[in-house]
Amino acid sequence: MTAVLSIVSAQAVEGTPAKDSFQFTAKLDIGNGERSCTAALVESQWLVTAASCFADNPTQGFKVAAGAPKLPTIATIGRTDLTRNTGSVMKVVELVPRADRDLVMAKLEKPVTGIAPVNLGFNAPSQGEDVFVSGYGRTKDEWVPNSLHYAKFSVGDTKDGSVNLTGKSDNAVVCEGDTGGPAFREADGRYELVGVNSRSWMGGCLGHEDETRKGALDTRTDDIAGWIQSVSSRDLLKRSNWKYAKHIASGYFTGDPASNSKRRMDMFVAWEDGEATLFKGADHDDPKYPFSAEYKLESKGSYWKNAEAVTAGRYSDTGTDGLTVRWANGKLSTYTHVDEKGFHEEKTLAEPGSWWSHARLITSGRFSANALRDDLIVLWEDGSTSMYTDTGVNGVKKETQLTLKDDGFKNAVQINAIEYTGGKTADLMIRWKDGQTQVFPGGDTKGDHGRLQVTPVGYHWTHAAQITVGNFTKPGGPLNDILVRWDTTDLSYYPNVTPNAIPSKDRGPVGEVQLVG
Known part of the structure; x- marks a missing residue:
């Protein structure tokens, strides 16, 4: 599998334009257009995303230093339609990486208001379970889409720190720009985060027309939900x-x-x-x-x-x-x-x-x-x-x-x-x-x-x-x-x-x- 990273800005998972209820999905512009990724708001001042978005060479690993990001990073939160002037746009000022997997916490310069964070799921995804995946990556025919997209995926093998996903339809693919985007379940009328996009075959994405494989590998969050909470709540009071x-x-x-x-x-x-x-x-x-x-x-x-x-x-x-x-x-x-x-x-x-x-x-x-x-x-x-x-x-x-x-x-x-x-x-x-x-x-x-x-x-x-x-x-x-x-x-x-x-x-x-x- 190749790293899902792009040097262009992007929209989401190839799929359906997203609902406003997925406003917790954030778009990341890293290095003034050098890279584009997706993230999820887990607390009013904290995002969770893939560490490989910030790595010097994502194809060589996901290690990233704690502290301020090397490249200037701007997050757009609560704007599922990028042509509208809604939500919040602010700087990412600090990174807190998780050493054992492709995941990093990203602190915003100040809390966002009016946008409900995604809930953290504490139960492991089960094989065959349906989850949503949302992102701001390219689609099969748009290099820089103007709206957040989402698609349904089915959970495959779950291992320590990772979970395999397979699209429920032909156009359900994780594309470039979707790295770090959330995978989440719907439970009792609420959305629970179960993972973030890490790698994908990208079959059918624009620029990858010859690839037929469409599976994706996500970094699990359910087994480290307590750690995510402890990081995101440290400045709460x-x-x-x-x-x-x-x-x-x-x-x-x-x-x-x-x-x-x-x-x-x-x-x-x-x-x-x-x-x-x-x-x-x-x-x-x-x-x-x-x-x-x-x-x-x-x-x-x-x-x-x-x-x-x-x-x-x-x-x-x-x-x-x-x-x-x-x-x-x-x-x-x-x-x-x-x-x-x-x-x-x-x-x-x-x-x-x-x-x-x-x-x-x-x-x-x-x-x-x-x-x-x-x-x-x-x-x-x-x-x-x-x-x-x-x-x-x-x-x-x-x-x-x-x-x-x-x-x-x-x-x-x-x-x-x-x-x-x-x-x-x-x-x-x-x-x-x-x-x-x-x-x-x-x-x-x-x-x-x-x-x-x-x-x-x-x-x-x-x-x-x-x-x-x-x-x-x-x-x-x-x-x-x-x-x-x-x-x-x-x-x-x-x-x-x-x-x-x-x-x-x-x-x-x-x-x-x-x-x-």
Whole structure:
């Protein structure tokens, strides 16, 4: 097989003009027209493509140095019709090669907006499976086509790092200029990347009329999807100014609930200016990069400026998490589901002007041993605390008063549900004004018996502006990682905070992972 590289610009796989839904396919101009390749957007600032596109001599191998590309490289993303002025055009500023195969990550000078990246597939392509291949290479009769093309291929032999593809029709061929283009499956209405074009016989492509062989060899991505995530997400959190994060809540919002045991939790953020953002939990184990994608749910100036208290929990039988929000006007509402597409199934639990305007802090957790859904613990302005069980079904009608007013809980700054003691129910974690953080096993705030110390009086957690508890360390782990947004622009988390992880009464959690700062 010969390397699929061209010294001309190009369009796609010989096939059908592509749909706008394939906008994640990017065109690469390398060296001001010296070479042309195709790539796929896997994160708003990162492309994946073939390393051979950047190699000094692609016929001799795919090795390429990490860092800025030797030749100036321009990426066009979101423009399936090259005659239109749509999408984004920007420089590639960094290459991160994968040493064991023809694949490289390419960083854009800034994130693109309005274009959904292709999803990463974690399942190996199976023999006989149908996949799409898209690209900007030449066709059988066009040297420089003006539109992205795609075709269906059938998966053949799958080996370590590579997979053979055969066109499903006579005009399904990977041509010059298609190198690095994505091969992807359609699964449940979403597209999942399974490989990138590496080599092809190019039978039937313009300039290769005498060649009859049409097979192609793709570099697999499913078995290194975690590595792709860890590279593409390394600057994800650094793009935001965390000083202005007003509310943070963690939960399993995105993806198939059946995959919750294989990935880490998502994080919802409501910003001071009304913007609402969802960070998707990663599917790999690198503790430095717990999130793999960012989704903008609401823009600046939205109604989220009026959110006074936010918590995440399980409020339905779907297996996904939602949000409960106390608004400035006293309204209490629940979104039974939140994902990258937005907020779903809002239910009003209390109308504007209700007594809920006096709810100062709220948190959701499985505090009732037999509850099918999460309960809601509320700390009121007068210092009293209440619990409402099975919130998703019964609204906020089943109240159990935990403490009376003036019991000292006015000094609580933050509350969270945490799986601290390993019991059958969640525990309540409270961070106090004096820097102390304590856990009440099972959420029992009646009296001091069983109260466990996480941080001592005067501890530097007095500078913790926002805290959320979740699973940010290992896929499917317990909800006892504590993520802290500090009163600066810093962001960090403490993994696996349990009684055994507190070394002495004078120290707090150990093993802090710095995410931003």
